[in-house]
Amino acid sequence: MRDRFLTGLIGYPIAHSAAPAMHEQAATALDAHCHYQLIEVAGAGRDDLRAMLEGVRRLGFAGVNVTFPYKEAVVDLLDELTPDARAIGAVNTIVVDGTRLVGHNTDATGFARAIAPLLATKSRGAIALIGAGGVGKAIAFALAGLGAGEIRIFDADAAKATELADQLQGGVAARSVATAVDGAAGLINATPVGMLPNRDTPVPDTLLHPAMWVADAVYSPLWTPLLSAANAKGATVLTGRDLAINAAADAFALFTGMTPPVAVMGNAFDAVMAARYSPSA
Template sequence: MRDRFLTGLIGYPIAHSAAPAMHEQAAAALGIRAHYQLIEVKGAGRDDLRAMLDGIRRLGFVGVNVTFPYKEAVVELLDDLAPDARAIGAVNTIVVDGARLVGHNTDATGFARAIEPLLTTAPRGPIALIGAGGVGKAIAFALAGLGVAELRIFDADAAKAAQLAAQLADRLAVSATSVAAAVDGAAGLVNATPVGMLPSRDTPVPDVLLRPSMWVADAVYTPLWTPLLTAAKARGANVLTGRDLAINASSDAFKLFTGLTPPHGAMANAFDAAMAARYSASA
């Protein structure tokens, strides 16, 4: 049985990522060793990404995660895609299978498990999704798979929102013309943009549009309490931070990389410790 694994993360900015701690401490809890390497590259083009992926293939990695802004750009550079990643059109996990690179999407599975308890208790109604990029696509498919009544998608790039809505047309998804149109009368709201991720202190949704009768979730986890979630909580809305999405997505990726199921507690503790250390350092 293999007992050493080299994995990592491609993206920018990623210095804040809790993934190294989660993967390495989960491995330690299983009695194996894992090194999780941050591969932080700004403004990588197609050739840059191809070179990085070739390095992953040649240097002994069992796989890597991919985050903003490369989840869609890597798709066409891979040898194969799992069915979910192919349908979504975005990849956040790449597994090295011999000489082949195979793309998966654990954002979708991770978000589905994170949001399902909230959906089972919340009133049914339209859900506003802000952001139709890599993570937005995964979240849209997760929500559609959970049988939401209607999904209203808004993105600053209207063509991206329309394209994602078209992918989900048979599941009652529509593109919205504005944030206000997406949120109006919605039972829930999900931020799938990087707005609110440090160092940004902006919000993707004006506070005036938030209501106590809705629930609000954010895919951002640095900080856990984004300006959006802070405002939503102040207005009495139910909120979901990016914590469970991050832990669940990492857990599913770990299993794809190693073939082993990571202890949830070890990953959760590592995530919480990483967040606590970051906030104490910035205080």
């Protein structure tokens, strides 16, 4: 087993990412060393992504994470996909296995663990999912795996919402925002809307009410405009914290072969958030 690991993240924008702190401090806690490199590239086309992935293959990386907007774009550039990643059609973790690049999806496993306690305590009902991109796909499959009965999907690109609904089939339908949220027990934002510097909300405040729960995949900031509005309405809210930590822990295990110290990764995440959003920051 190696005790030094080169990993990283491909995406844009990613300067806000807490991933370097989580991965590097997790390795330190296990008497190993990890360097987690942010690979921030805007507007990367297919050839750009292919070149970056070839660098990952050749430069000694154990693997890389992939985030917005490239989770779907990298899929057919890889040598292999796990069955779950293939079904979802999006990849957020790429492991270097010899000379092969293998795509995984730890958004799905991470979100399933994050949302399970909330679903266990709330009455089951329709769930409105806003966003059918890479993270939206992972969340939809996680919900289906947890036995969510009815999933209503909205995306600004209606064709993407319909495609995801067709992938999942039973109990899933593409909707407008209003019809997705109307009467829903829960609401999940799986878009980058609300991620700094953006301060918009994907759902009008008028559609929020105290009887629902609202979750956001965005964690920069933890309290997005959507969650702040939902909290003000008296709804139960779930920030992107646990999704981020769980997804990172699963990726760390894949990169290193080590059992991730989840508490250490959580503390690292919290420290990054506290430093970034403290009054003096």
